[in-house]
Amino acid sequence: MDNFVFHNPTKIFFGKGQIEHLGKEIINYGKKVLFVTGGGSVKRIGLYDKVIEILKEEKCNVYELSGVEPNPRLSTVKKGIEICKSEGIEVVLAVGGGSVLDASKAIAAGAKYDGDVWDFYTRKATIEDALPLATVLTLAATGSEMNGNSVVTNWETKEKLGTNSIHIYPKFSILDPTYTYSVPRDQTVYGIVDIMAHVFEQYFSHTSNTPLQDQFCESVMRTVIDNSEAVLERPDDYDARSNILLSGTMALNNIIRMGMAGDWATHMIEHEVSAIYDIPHGGGLAIIFPNWMKYVLDEGIEKFKRYAIEVWKVDATGKTDKEIALEGIEKTREFFNRIGAPSRLKDYNIGDENIELMAEKVVKRRTVGQYKKLTKEDVKNILTMSL
Numbered sequence: 001m002d003n004f005v006f007h008n009p010t011k012i013f014f015g016k017g018q019i020e021h022l023g024k025e026i027i028n029y030g031k032k033v034l035f036v037t038g039g040g041s042v043k044r045i046g047l048y049d050k051v052i053e054i055l056k057e058e059k060c061n062v063y064e065l066s067g068v069e070p071n072p073r074l075s076t077v078k079k080g081i082e083i084c085k086s087e088g089i090e091v092v093l094a095v096g097g098g099s100v101l102d103a104s105k106a107i108a109a110g111a112k113y114d115g116d117v118w119d120f121y122t123r124k125a126t127i128e129d130a131l132p133l134a135t136v137l138t139l140a141a142t143g144s145e146m147n148g149n150s151v152v153t154n155w156e157t158k159e160k161l162g163t164n165s166i167h168i169y170p171k172f173s174i175l176d177p178t179y180t181y182s183v184p185r186d187q188t189v190y191g192i193v194d195i196m197a198h199v200f201e202q203y204f205s206h207t208s209n210t211p212l213q214d215q216f217c218e219s220v221m222r223t224v225i226d227n228s229e230a231v232l233e234r235p236d237d238y239d240a241r242s243n244i245l246l247s248g249t250m251a252l253n254n255i256i257r258m259g260m261a262g263d264w265a266t267h268m269i270e271h272e273v274s275a276i277y278d279i280p281h282g283g284g285l286a287i288i289f290p291n292w293m294k295y296v297l298d299e300g301i302e303k304f305k306r307y308a309i310e311v312w313k314v315d316a317t318g319k320t321d322k323e324i325a326l327e328g329i330e331k332t333r334e335f336f337n338r339i340g341a342p343s344r345l346k347d348y349n350i351g352d353e354n355i356e357l358m359a360e361k362v363v364k365r366r367t368v369g370q371y372k373k374l375t376k377e378d379v380k381n382i383l384t385m386s387l
């Protein structure tokens, strides 16, 4: 394995009723709170009222930003930054899914920056400071509750870009599986795909001698697969929702990939599809990932063979390594189909009209991929396989 530094400062409160810690915990960071929410789900599940009640009990001054979009937009982030600056906000509280959390991270960083917050996403500037951020998560998917990533869409330039900083890790996150009971079936599916995809991005690595990391990854994947049917059939199955929720956090809090080089090409490709077509992140990943797998397979069949055997229990008897590996990829596609995820871009009415543009944007700013370094031509090929 490679040398590494691990530092994850987020405190997690996990389980039913853990919201009871919100009041005492948040006032450690201030009483002028910006309370950020999405399009209304937190009101529908009664969480909004609960949070307001807790903040009032602690005599907090509450300012609100609601309406953060799925695939959160820069324009909304800027509204939040404006409130922070004009009102002297001391702490940002995000309550919702990954989009609300990511927008809140951008707001927290932008509030401490004189320039344009988009600079952090285009890599013109690095985040040096941020307001403290607390989160209450309502959807298992991104891992944003315990990482320093934020992904924002600039709708004017049609770019969806991520940034990362130690300063935007939440100070604490409250993860109560009962808040995820109301997540609709399609969003539950997208979350499951996203969690699997995060593990894929880290597991398919050429870094050698990583048995512990590989097994961490495999156990997250198996836990997700084993609990998927239950959460889809019984949305209020506490045990299944808990297992999916914890898997989502573990899939992207940097523990499972210590000392390993990740890939992330599929995420970069998907982000460019979402940037133009505004499709759900998990839906895009379900379409693209199995095609990426097939495309890069020959760069390292061993890992794909291991994946097939360890995760999908493929019977290796009498088969070549490549046959075993391909069977694992096929099982991945079947699993996504079985839970009802999309399998082709045309499921979202996307044709080949922007493939050139999307591929151009994917390779524009960074090296793409590790398992196989992808050129613009490679990206076009993967997108074409996904049509």
Ligand code: NZQ
Pocket (backbone or CB within 6 Å): 037, 038, 039, 040, 041, 042, 045, 068, 069, 070, 071, 072, 096, 097, 098, 099, 100, 102, 138, 139, 140, 141, 142, 143, 144, 147, 149, 150, 151, 179, 180, 181, 182, 183, 184, 187, 190, 191, 194, 252, 267, 281
């Ligand atoms: O807006 P509201 O009304 O809250 O509804 C949301 C939204 O419509 C709804 N929802 C959330 N919790 C709910 C609920 N509905 C009913 N009951 C609940 N308890 O679900 C919809 C989708 O929410 P969103 O936050 O967009 O989903 P998700 O958590 O999947 O976040 C997706 C965003 O995160 C980015 C994605 O690119 C995308 O922009 N990512 C962030 C990452 C990170 N920070 O580390 C990594 C990921 O790879 C990803 O790129």
Ligand code: ZN
Pocket (backbone or CB within 6 Å): 142, 194, 197, 198, 267, 281
């Ligand atoms: Zn993702």
